[in-house]
Each structure stands twice: as structure tokens, then as C-alpha cells.
Amino acid sequence: MGEPPIHPQTAIGHVHLKVSDLERAVRFYTEVMGFELMQRWGDSAAFLSAGGYHHHIGLNTWESRGAAPPPRRTTGLYHFAILYPNRKELARAFKRLLDHGWPIEGASDHGVSEAIYLRDPDGNGIEIYRDRPREEWPRGADGTLAMHNAPLDFASLLAELEAEPG
Known part of the structure; x- marks a missing residue:
């Protein structure tokens, strides 16, 4: 007998994204997408949500400040x-x-x-x-x-x- 399948009420939670410009990303996700800014960690991270949840989207520049987007046709x-x-x-x-x-x-x-x-x-x-x-x-x-x-x-x-x- 194998392992039982994953429980049907299992859900995928939040996503954390590496961004190059935190202010630009926060503006996009709040103004264009409509998410609410829940918390900031200085100029390196921000956490946004729908409906007051702690966060659905985490944005950070820890490894990506000023970086270019990844090239097309690569993994990720x-x-x-x-x-x-x-x-x-x-x-x-x-x-x-x-x-x-x-x-x-x-x-x-x-x-x-x-x-x-x-x-x-x-x-x-x-x-x-x-x-x-x-x-x-x-x-x-x-x-x-x-x-x-x-x-x-x-x-x-x-x-x-x-x-x-x-």
C-alpha cells in the first residue's frame, strides 16, 4: 500500500517574490492589484494581503535589489x-x-x-x-x-x- 493522497482541503498559501525595487512593487500590488499593505520591514521587505490576512504576498529585495528580471526560457x-x-x-x-x-x-x-x-x-x-x-x-x-x-x-x-x- 502506498501513501494516502494529499488531503483534499490542503491549500497553497502565500507567495514571496524577489523584486528589484520595493517601492515600485508595493505600488503595483496595492494600486494596480488592490492588495492592502500590512507591514514593512524597512526598505527591504513588505507584506500585502486581501481582507486583512497577515500576508498573501511577500515582497523583498534581500537578494535582488536593482537586479534585472530572470531571462526568458530558464527554469523558475x-x-x-x-x-x-x-x-x-x-x-x-x-x-x-x-x-x-x-x-x-x-x-x-x-x-x-x-x-x-x-x-x-x-x-x-x-x-x-x-x-x-x-x-x-x-x-x-x-x-x-x-x-x-x-x-x-x-x-x-x-x-x-x-x-x-x-
Whole structure:
């Protein structure tokens, strides 16, 4: 008998990113992405969160102050993902990117989720996404997931915000 599989309620927690310019990174993650600054460690680290948690994102310059982004086509983190609780909140995050003129690199409807891809000022890949309810996930004839890469319907996504006042 092998080891039991990982517990289904296991979650991946926060991410720590090496950045070259702490002030620039804090501005991006607070102003463009909407995270809240929770704590600073002088001019070398900052901790940001959603909803007052101790931190979801740690930023530091301990080994990277003034450094260039890692070159493409090397190993390392491809991207980290920020899960929004529903489609409306993903739409709100997307609109925030548009309002700040922040470029996106791609977007997909994966069947199980809708995702938008971008990079932070240091070149770190970010996926912002929302999951569909499990009962809506596409499945093959054998019951396995049938994820895909279809174009994301931006107009439909932004229409989530039309009912909002102001």
C-alpha cells in the first residue's frame, strides 16, 4: 500500500517574490492589484494581503535589489495564481488593470475556470482567475476533466459590472 493522497482541503498559501525595487512593487500590488499593505520591514521587505490576512504576498529585495528580471526560457516560477471568489470579482480585477493601463499577456476560458495572465514590474507571471462551480466543469465520456483553452469573453466578463451603481 502506498501513501494516502494529499488531503483534499490542503491549500497553497502565500507567495514571496524577489523584486528589484520595493517601492515600485508595493505600488503595483496595492494600486494596480488592490492588495492592502500590512507591514514593512524597512526598505527591504513588505507584506500585502486581501481582507486583512497577515500576508498573501511577500515582497523583498534581500537578494535582488536593482537586479534585472530572470531571462526568458530558464527554469523558475512560471506564474502564481490569485483566485477570486466569483466572476464579478474577477471582472472587477480585470477592470482595475484596464483602468491603470496595465498590459495583459493572455486570457483563456479553461472550462473549469476563466483566467487572465499578466506580469508584474519585475517580470513575475501572475494569473488572476475564478473557478466555475465543480458541477459545471467539462468532463469527457470517461468522467475525467476535459479542460480546454478557449478565448475568454471579455465583454461578458465586464458585463458583470454593469449592474453596479456608479
